Amino acid sequence: xxxxxxxxxxxxxxxxxxxxxxxxxxxxxxxxxxxxxxxxxxxxxxxxxxxxxxxxxxxxxxxxxxxxxxxxxxxxxxxxxxxxxxxxxxxxxxxxxxxxxxxxxxxxxxxxxxxxxxxxxx
Numbered sequence: 001x002x003x004x005x006x007x008x009x010x011x012x013x014x015x016x017x018x019x020x021x022x023x024x025x026x027x028x029x030x031x032x033x034x035x036x037x038x039x040x041x042x043x044x045x046x047x048x049x050x051x052x053x054x055x056x057x058x059x060x061x062x063x064x065x066x067x068x069x070x071x072x073x074x075x076x077x078x079x080x081x082x083x084x085x086x087x088x089x090x091x092x093x094x095x096x097x098x099x100x101x102x103x104x105x106x107x108x109x110x111x112x113x114x115x116x117x118x119x120x121x122x
Contacts, residue, residue, distance in 0.1 A: 015043040
């Protein structure tokens with residue numbers, strides 16, 4: 001189910017970025033220290049206070065401005081431009097996928113190490 005983002009509806013932009021990141025509302029709620037229902041309410045809101053917006057942007061791995069300026073069209077344009085440029089540069093998508101996967105695995109290992117350190121401190 002894809003919903004096009006309206007230009008000034010910040011809640012829908014938050015939902016789309018969260019979905020593109022593969023993050024569930026429950027995960028975002030946990031990161032924010034609020035309930036899943038509160039996240040649902042945020043995603044239905046047309047506006048949001050700047051401090052909350054900044055906090056959400058950080059969790060989603062984007063800037064506040066990136067979140068405010070997000071649009072589905074921009075995502076698809078970036079993907080198309082990336083694809084067009086990669087063809088011209090003899091880009092090997094398999095190598096990039098492997099590279100991204102390795103970075104993801106390393107990030108998960110780092111996260112596990114960090115969480116284990118936190119548990120050991122208690």
